[in-house]
Amino acid sequence: MQKISVISLKENRRELLDRLIELEAVEIRDQSYKLSDDLWKENVYPDYVPEKIAYYEGKVTRAQQALDVVVEYGGLKKPLFKTRRIVSAEEAQFIPSAKGTAEELIERLIGLNDKLRQEREEINRIDVDDLMLEPWTEFDVPLDQLETRDTMVLMGALPAVFDPAAMEQTVSAVTDRYVMKQISEDKSRRFLALILPKDKAEEIVPAIKDQGFQPLELKDREGTVKENIESNQSRKAGLEAERDKVYSEIAAIASQKDVIEDYYDLMAVELEKRKARNKLLRTDKTFFLEGWIPVNREESVKALLDSLGCVYEFEDPKEEDTPPVLLKNPGFFTPLEGITEMYSLPAYGSFDPTSIFALWYIVFFGMMFSDAMYGLIMIVVLGIVLKKYNLEGSMKKMVTMLFYCGISTFVFGALFGGWFGNAFEVVAETFFGKTIDIKPLWFDPLDDPLTLLLISLVLGVAHLFLALGIEGYLLLREGKVTDFVCDILLWYDTVIGLIMWLGGGMISESLAPIGKWMSIIGIAGLLLTGGRDRKGAGKIIGGFSNVYNITGWLSDILSYARILALGLATGAIAQVVNTMGALGGKSVVGVIMFVVIFILGHLLNFAINALGAFIHSARLQFVEFFGKFYVDGGEPFDPYRMKTKYVKVENSAINS
Amino acid sequence: MLTDGNGLALLGAAIAACAGCGSGMGVGIAGQAAAGVVAGDPKKFGRTLILQALPGTQGIYGVVIAFLIMVKTGFLGGAMLDLTVAQGWYYLAAGVPIGVVGFASGIGQGRAAASALQLMAKRPDQMSKGIIYTVMVETYAILAFVVSILIWLRIPA
Numbered sequence: 001m002q003k004i005s006v007i008s009l010k011e012n013r014r015e016l017l018d019r020l021i022e023l024e025a026v027e028i029r030d031q032s033y034k035l036s037d038d039l040w041k042e043n044v045y046p047d048y049v050p051e052k053i054a055y056y057e058g059k060v061t062r063a064q065q066a067l068d069v070v071v072e073y074g075g076l077k078k079p080l081f082k083t084r085r086i087v088s089a090e091e092a093q094f095i096p097s098a099k100g101t102a103e104e105l106i107e108r109l110i111g112l113n114d115k116l117r118q119e120r121e122e123i124n125r126i127d128v129d130d131l132m133l134e135p136w137t138e139f140d141v142p143l144d145q146l147e148t149r150d151t152m153v154l155m156g157a158l159p160a161v162f163d164p165a166a167m168e169q170t171v172s173a174v175t176d177r178y179v180m181k182q183i184s185e186d187k188s189r190r191f192l193a194l195i196l197p198k199d200k201a202e203e204i205v206p207a208i209k210d211q212g213f214q215p216l217e218l219k220d221r222e223g224t225v226k227e228n229i230e231s232n233q234s235r236k237a238g239l240e241a242e243r244d245k246v247y248s249e250i251a252a253i254a255s256q257k258d259v260i261e262d263y264y265d266l267m268a269v270e271l272e273k274r275k276a277r278n279k280l281l282r283t284d285k286t287f288f289l290e291g292w293i294p295v296n297r298e299e300s301v302k303a304l305l306d307s308l309g310c311v312y313e314f315e316d317p318k319e320e321d322t323p324p325v326l327l328k329n330p331g332f333f334t335p336l337e338g339i340t341e342m343y344s345l346p347a348y349g350s351f352d353p354t355s356i357f358a359l360w361y362i363v364f365f366g367m368m369f370s371d372a373m374y375g376l377i378m379i380v381v382l383g384i385v386l387k388k389y390n391l392e393g394s395m396k397k398m399v400t401m402l403f404y405c406g407i408s409t410f411v412f413g414a415l416f417g418g419w420f421g422n423a424f425e426v427v428a429e430t431f432f433g434k435t436i437d438i439k440p441l442w443f444d445p446l447d448d449p450l451t452l453l454l455i456s457l458v459l460g461v462a463h464l465f466l467a468l469g470i471e472g473y474l475l476l477r478e479g480k481v482t483d484f485v486c487d488i489l490l491w492y493d494t495v496i497g498l499i500m501w502l503g504g505g506m507i508s509e510s511l512a513p514i515g516k517w518m519s520i521i522g523i524a525g526l527l528l529t530g531g532r533d534r535k536g537a538g539k540i541i542g543g544f545s546n547v548y549n550i551t552g553w554l555s556d557i558l559s560y561a562r563i564l565a566l567g568l569a570t571g572a573i574a575q576v577v578n579t580m581g582a583l584g585g586k587s588v589v590g591v592i593m594f595v596v597i598f599i600l601g602h603l604l605n606f607a608i609n610a611l612g613a614f615i616h617s618a619r620l621q622f623v624e625f626f627g628k629f630y631v632d633g634g635e636p637f638d639p640y641r642m643k644t645k646y647v648k649v650e651n652s653a654i655n656s
Numbered sequence: 657m658l659t660d661g662n663g664l665a666l667l668g669a670a671i672a673a674c675a676g677c678g679s680g681m682g683v684g685i686a687g688q689a690a691a692g693v694v695a696g697d698p699k700k701f702g703r704t705l706i707l708q709a710l711p712g713t714q715g716i717y718g719v720v721i722a723f724l725i726m727v728k729t730g731f732l733g734g735a736m737l738d739l740t741v742a743q744g745w746y747y748l749a750a751g752v753p754i755g756v757v758g759f760a761s762g763i764g765q766g767r768a769a770a771s772a773l774q775l776m777a778k779r780p781d782q783m784s785k786g787i788i789y790t791v792m793v794e795t796y797a798i799l800a801f802v803v804s805i806l807i808w809l810r811i812p813a
Contacts, residue, residue: 342784449806562795565802569717572805576720579727608713612798615791 001300001348001637006289008310013280013287017273019304024641027296027324030279031290037561040281042128047280047287057270063102063264066109067257073116073247074254083390084648085258092649095262102263105253109260112246119243126236132216133232135184135191136225143221152201153215154194155183162212164190170207175200247272261646269642276640292323292513315574323348325634333358335401338394343622345634351474353630357621360463362401366408367456368566368613371418371446371574374606378406392648405613410496416452416567420602421574428583431591445564446571453564460560461499463620464553467628471475474629493524495553556624561607562616571611577601662729664744670723670809672804675718675754675797682711685766689773696777700719703763703783707773711765711791714758717801721754724808743811750807757800765793 004026008016057286070076087095093192126612136155146153158164164182171178179195193212196204205215221228221643271628281288293301298314305312316324325345327337328350336358346352369375382403385391392400413419417440428436444450472488475481500515531542581597584590626632690704725747726732729739740749772786 342788434778446805446809447808448803562798565798568805569798572724573716573720576723580723583732604716608716611787611791612794615788616795617786619792620808 001292001296001319001326002322003315003323004289004291004301004312005315006305006310006312008305008308010282010285010287012310013277016289016304017276020301021273021276021640021642022267023297023300023304024639025301026291026293026640027638028279028289028640031281031288032279033279042282044288046229046279047277047282047626049274049277052274053271053278054275056267059267060264060271062106062110063260064214065113066106066260069109069113069250070254070257070260073250075247075251075538076254076257079389081385081389081391081395084392084644084646085261086390086648086650087262088650092647095266095647098259099263099266100536101256102259105256105260106263108248109253112250116243116246119239119246120123122238123236123243126232126239130229130232133225133229135189137184137229138225139183139193141193142224143218144223146524147198150198151195152198153190154196154201154205155218156194157189157191157214157216157261159212160185160190164192164610166215166274167192167208167211170211171204174204174207180528185499188427265644265647266640269286272643277313291640292324292637294328304630304648317348322635324637326637327352327354329355335397335404336361337389337398339618339621341394341636342618343517343626344421344483344632345368345636347631347633348486350373350631350634351470351629353470354628355471357467358626360466360625361617361621362404362408363459364563365405365613366410366412366619367563368616369405369409369570369609370412370418370567371417371570372410372413373420373423374570374610375406375408375410375413378610379400379605382406390648402614409613410568414440416440416571417444418458418571418574420598421578423569423574425579426578426582426595430594431444431586435588444571445567446575448473449568453561456560456563457557459563460557460620460624461495463560463625464556464628465492465495467625470630482532486532490522490529491526493518493555494526494550497522498550525548556627559624560620562620566609566612566616569612573605573609579607599626614649658743661739661741661744662731664741664748665729665739666731668744668748669722669731670751671748671755672718672721672725672751672753675721675758675762676715678759679712679715679718680762680765682714682762682764683708684718686711686764686769686773689770693773693777694770697764700776700780700791703776703780704773707769707776707783708789710764710769710787710794713794714754714762714765714797717797717804718754720757721751721801721804721808724805727752728808728811734783746807747812750804752804753800753807754797754804758797760761760795761793761800765790 006016032046035044035046071078089599127522135157139155141153148157158167164180168180175197177197183191183193185191197634201636209215223231237547293314302312325348327334327340327345329337333355336354339357339361340346340352340354364375366375382399385399386396386403417438419438422438424438425436430436443451468488468491475484475488497515497520498516500511501519502515504511504515526546527543530546531539534542577597578601581594582590583591686708690708693704694701725730729747730737768790772790774781775786776783
């Protein structure tokens with residue numbers, strides 16, 4: 001990364017920002033912090049344009065709302081992966097001219113959505129009303145005739161826990177000129193109608209309310225309840241017809257979704273440009289831009305700046321700077337950058353181990369997942385996805401990486417003899433009565449788990465030694481030879497020595513004594529040098545804590561046993577699925593049962609163990625491997641570019 | 657009972673299946689947190705489901721071991737072998753690791769999943785890290801599962 005500073009005339013600002021965005025090479029940094037410096041403050045002011053930003057944000061939001069409506073009601077199929085449409089530079093020139101059409105469509109869509117909402121609310125109201133009226137269907141007094149000169153009809157509900165006879169008594173205690181009738185009842189309530197003399201109502205109503213009666217107010221209605229429900233239904237049918245009309249209108253517009261998407265991205269790019277402008281400083285006649293640029297992208301930017309007659313300067317980052325980080329690995333390894341990014345980017349200038357751990361990750365994944373058919377599924381499915389979809393960014397990295405892992409899974413599956421576990425053997429034996437035996441190309445971990453454990457641990461030691469080697473390389477690069485000897489070489493010596501001492505006897509008798517002396521020298525060295533940076537008693541404590549780190553190495557190495565564990569888990573669960581499936585025996589039902597259990601069981605096993613292999617393989621990198629040397633905390637490089645969501649304009653400026 | 661080989665072996669299968677208790681509690685804990693997250697944003701249902709399902713694996717491991725024991729002892733085949741008391745104890749020993757560790761790690765994983773759900777509610781882009789924390793807990797269930805399998809493998813039939 002280099003720091004780029006540009007000063008130019010105000011007239012150039014627009015063209016510079018318009019063309020710089022196509023290069024996607026510069027991360028423009030906000031310079032307003034410079035204003036806390038008095039010298040800057042006296043001479044410049046920030047180039048804020050909040051009202052323009054608000055204007056374009058509004059446009060983007062409205063376009064998004066319209067697109068949401070299209071997606072929700074337009075009846076379009078949702079793609080499996082979100083990809084951007086590729087538009088050639090020539091086609092892209094016509095996008096601005098469709099602005100008017102797009103805005104019109106957006107307003108129409110938002111209008112239609114409002115209409116839908118109103119209709120939905122209206123339908124809800126009708127449903128609620130129907131629910132209230134329904135118990136009174138049999139009540140045939142027109143609702144506008146509930147009163148005479150002297151009497152009134154009181155409708156209401158009495159919860160089932162209350163006794164209607166008790167209520168009737170309360171009424172009859174006041175007057176004997178009344179009628180009380182139950183219209184209907186449901187599980188929790190009785191629906192009662194009372195005819196009362198008006199002059200007694202004031203006395204009766206509060207009394208029966210105390211007994212649980214809930215009067216129902218039905219004001220401003222005409223006709224009987226039945227008629228009311230009928231008119232509700234016809235209104236609802238009308239609204240629903242109208243709603244369907246709105247749906248089909250939206251569906252008709254959906255075919256022009258591309259125009260709105262183009263417009264969305266156009267506005268998003270304009271917004272991006274205004275936001276970039278917000279980060280500049282200016283005087284009355286000039287402006288100032290500062291940012292970061294990857295070293296290999298300088299030429300194109302220089303050419304642009306020269307053509308506009310800008311004054312500029314490229315500088316190497318200084319100590320106090322925080323340059324952003326852009327990982328750069330050979331093509332094959334870039335998909336694995338996703339794993340590094342998942343942990344945290346390396347700090348600027350520190351070591352990026354992506355290309356070193358890449359193959360380890362893929363191998364570990366394969367050993368853990370280790371079923372040839374699962375691997376084959378990954379290869380085929382992900383291969384098709386990669387071919388068919390125009391994936392970009394982290395999604396592309398992830399899918400490509402898993403594709404590699406699929407190949408590795410296939411290879412290790414074949415080596416360990418897992419083909420949907422032992423599905424082929426089980427099928428042959430259960431349904432065809434034949435015994436076949438698919439031999440693993442190497443060995444079957446379920447028969448010989450110790451060998452796989454040993455291989456896992458050996459791989460683990462190699463992996464850890466590699467990490468230690470990187471740490472050593474970094475120390476040497478900084479010229480710290482003493483540290484290299486004490487912290488790296490002594491550890492190599494100690495760990496190799498201990499392994500030879502304890503396990504060398506298996507290979508050759510002569511290894512054990514050599515190992516013994518190597519470890520003694522190593523441990524003594526660790527004890528003596530561990531506290532070399534400390535004073536007094538610290539020297540001794542430091543030495544002992546250094547030696548104690550042997551347990552750390554032990555747990556690090558044993559951690560690789562998870563390769564065996566996950567490998568066995570895949571195989572064992574697969575075998576159990578097959579055995580369970582075969583329990584139905586050789587019959588039609590048996591075959592159906594086998595197919596169902598086979599599909600569900602292997603789907604489950606695939607899901608559990610693919611996730612397990614993915615994460616545990618990553619863990620071995622993050623905890624065991626990175627733990628030795630990795631410095632994290634880098635900020636990702638985020639260049640000034642067209643952050644579009646739907647359209648990707650073919651960009652000749654970048655590819656050149 | 658302690659001198660009946662067949663009974664001991666089935667007890668082993670039963671203990672292994674008890675890993676499901678851990679998963680049950682874990683999935684429950686995660687489910688409560690998931691419901692809270694979905695209350696705020698129903699669109700996250702699918703993603704919460706993934707995290708809620710993670711503590712469920714212990715139960716599966718437990719059932720797998722139980723099943724393996726039942727197959728090898730012939731219990732599922734119809735005619736159960738006549739096991740010696742020693743063999744019975746071996747099968748019991750095979751069931752204990754996943755039963756006990758699965759129980760504890762299922763609960764622990766449920767708690768981790770609940771926190772990961774909170775993380776996802778606040779920072780949906782960081783969900784993958786939440787999954788990593790959660791799956792970390794499973795390491796120990798897998799290790800116990802493997803110990804169970806290794807014991808089971810080496811029991812003389």
